[in-house]
Amino acid sequence: MKRNVILIMNDSLRRDHVNAYGVPPPWPRPGHEEEPFIRTPNLDRLAQSAMLFDRYYIASYPTVPNRTDLYTGRFGFCYRGWQPLEPDDVILPEIIGRHGYTSALFFDTPPMGSNEYNYMRGFDAWEWIRGQLGDRYITDPRVPTPVPADKHKVRRMDGTQQYLRNQRDRRYEKDYIAPRTITRAMEWLEDNHTLDGFLLWVDMWDPHEPFDPPPHYLALYDRPGYDGQHIIFPQYGRADYMTADELNHVRALYAGEVTLCDTWVGYLLDLVERLGLLDNTLILYMTDHGHLFGDHGLEGKPGGQLGNLYEPTMRIPLIIRHPDGLGAGERISPIVQPPDMLPTILEFLEVPIPPTVQAQSIWPMVRGEASRIHDYAFCGRYPLGTMYSYTAATFDGWAGPDRVASALTVVDEEWSFICAPETWPSHLFHLVEDPDETEDVIARYPEVAARMRGALLAFLHEMGAPAERIAKYAPRS
Amino acid sequence: MDPETIVYLIRDRTGRIIVLTSREEAEEFVIPEAPVPGIEERPFGWVLEHHPRALVRVFYQYYWAEELAWVAG
Numbered sequence: 012m013k014r015n016v017i018l019i020m021n022d023s024l025r026r027d028h029v030n031a032y033g034v035p036p037p038w039p040r041p042g043h044e045e046e047p048f049i050r051t052p053n054l055d056r057l058a059q060s061a062m063l064f065d066r067y068y069i070a071s072y073p074t075v076p077n078r079t080d081l082y083t084g085r086f087g088f089c090y091r092g093w094q095p096l097e098p099d100d101v102i103l104p105e106i107i108g109r110h111g112y113t114s115a116l117f118f119d120t121p122p123m124g125s126n127e128y129n130y131m132r133g134f135d136a137w138e139w140i141r142g143q144l145g146d147r148y149i150t151d152p153r154v155p156t157p158v159p160a161d162k163h164k165v166r167r168m169d170g171t172q173q174y175l176r177n178q179r180d181r182r183y184e185k186d187y188i189a190p191r192t193i194t195r196a197m198e199w200l201e202d203n204h205t206l207d208g209f210l211l212w213v214d215m216w217d218p219h220e221p222f223d224p225p226p227h228y229l230a231l232y233d234r235p236g237y238d239g240q241h242i243i244f245p246q247y248g249r250a251d252y253m254t255a256d257e258l259n260h261v262r263a264l265y266a267g268e269v270t271l272c273d274t275w276v277g278y279l280l281d282l283v284e285r286l287g288l289l290d291n292t293l294i295l296y297m298t299d300h301g302h303l304f305g306d307h308g309l310e311g312k313p314g315g316q317l318g319n320l321y322e323p324t325m326r327i328p329l330i331i332r333h334p335d336g337l338g339a340g341e342r343i344s345p346i347v348q349p350p351d352m353l354p355t356i357l358e359f360l361e362v363p364i365p366p367t368v369q370a371q372s373i374w375p376m377v378r379g380e381a382s383r384i385h386d387y388a389f390c391g392r393y394p395l396g397t398m399y400s401y402t403a404a405t406f407d408g409w410a411g412p413d414r415v416a417s418a419l420t421v422v423d424e425e426w427s428f429i430c431a432p433e434t435w436p437s438h439l440f441h442l443v444e445d446p447d448e449t450e451d452v453i454a455r456y457p458e459v460a461a462r463m464r465g466a467l468l469a470f471l472h473e474m475g476a477p478a479e480r481i482a483k484y485a486p487r488s
Numbered sequence: 489m490d491p492e493t494i495v496y497l498i499r500d501r502t503g504r505i506i507v508l509t510s511r512e513e514a515e516e517f518v519i520p521e522a523p524v525p526g527i528e529e530r531p532f533g534w535v536l537e538h539h540p541r542a543l544v545r546v547f548y549q550y551y552w553a554e555e556l557a558w559v560a561g
Contacts, residue, residue, distance in 0.1 A: 163506050163517040166548055248549030252506065313549050
């Protein structure tokens with residue numbers, strides 16, 4: 012009898028917004044000081060019977076490159092950008108399909124399906140739940156699309172209005188997009204849970220912008236009596252275009268979305284249990300990157316010279332529940348990255364890992380046969396110049412068509428080294444003493460920076476980065 | 489950004505300077521209720537000298553003026 016895999020993705024979910032991690036709140040919640048900073052009871056419940064990964068770091072950033080990593084088991088940012096799947100990519104649904112598994116994808120993350128990006132490829136069934144930001148869906152000009160915020164504070168006003176138009180028929184919580192996506196996945200599960208071996212991939216863009224939770228979720232976090240601007244898609248970059256009260260409201264909107272997602276993920280998990288699948292199904296819950304809300308003075312996922320990857324963006328939640336109870340209730344501290352998920356899933360399903368895979372299965376580490384699978388996490392984005400579609404590229408934070416190489420970040424269990432290209436300044440932070448990365452100590456520890464730069468250059472070379480890309484990060488004379 | 493580049497300044501409701509790189513964009517974003525309404529044309533170098541932390545909107549994100557200066561190198 013074959014086993015099953017359920018992969019649940021919430022885009023843009025910060026690690027400090029999953030209560031199970033128990034990390035200090037990154038900011039106060041005015042008016043809610045005595046209450047939990049974030050409510051994620053269902054993820055917390057999952058974590059109790061699962062492994063909670065403490066150092067799950069992004070590899071390729073942001074949304075689409077992350078999916079490429081997950082599909083292929085490769086570190087794509089070394090040599091490719093935000094782009095469709097390549098015809099010769101060896102991808103998860105096709106690999107397991109050849110071994111008799113059925114696969115289904117339910118997603119509302121528009122860049123996976125738009126502009127011929129084709130991230131549905133290989134799945135036996137897929138459904139795109141329509142209406143997220145940038146989804147060219149509803150054109151009805153009679154639908155009012157008010158954005159109660161000054162225009163200069165809103166990123167992509169046209170896309171935000173398209174999003175609002177897409178919500179034309181929304182009335183109840185169940186009509187919001189993440190609930191609709193979960194509902195369709197649950198319906199598929201009811202019909203298909205007796206299949207002999209399946210992969211169910213549920214890919215939600217929430218809590219990504221627009222930050223637009225049902226009002227009763229916002230009320231959990233917003234300052235009572237707030238009557239300021241309602242910035243559901245804040246501009247990226249320097250955050251001081253918002254007042255402190257506005258920024259607090261944006262943070263509350265985001266937290267409301269997180270709890271909305273948690274509620275509906277909980278419904279799915281309940282169904283998995285009711286259908287008797289827990290003893291035969293690997294459950295992976297993850298996100299693809301974080302989001303800045305005033306951290307380092309920045310908002311969103313800025314690019315270019317403001318695109319340094321810090322902990323709130325890179326270090327993200329990962330919860331894996333093994334049906335045999337492997338690692339249940341444990342916190343796993345060694346570094347793990349998204350490309351590792353493909354070999355991890357394949358080993359679980361007893362499907363051979365193809366030679367194209369660059370990453371490692373986590374299971375030897377979980378079983379105690381290895382202390383770690385990586386010495387470093389390598390995180391980055393590929394410059395815009397490789398984009399197939401500028402329209403698609405602007406989905407998720409690219410700074411502009413200046414084709415600059417962004418800084419790459421190297422992390423080990425003690426340090427974070429931001430390796431800047433060419434003449435930009437690099438930075439080093441001692442994560443043990445300075446987890447918020449407030450003090451750049453590169454001048455005090457040049458030997459640490461040199462070691463981590465050397466590791467990065469070797470990694471880029473090993474992963475197939477072009478020589479001209481590697482050269483941008485070489486030591487300067 | 490070249491100090492000679494002409495940029496377009498508007499004010500937000502608190503009087504804070506917002507710098508845009510085209511008049512069209514400035515006209516779209518201008519706030520009639522701002523304490524200093526209207527659009528002011530200046531070379532980027534003037535902004536840099538007098539308001540290094542003014543917010544400059546370039547390609548969907550805000551920089552401080554001083555950050556665009558060092559990028560220009």
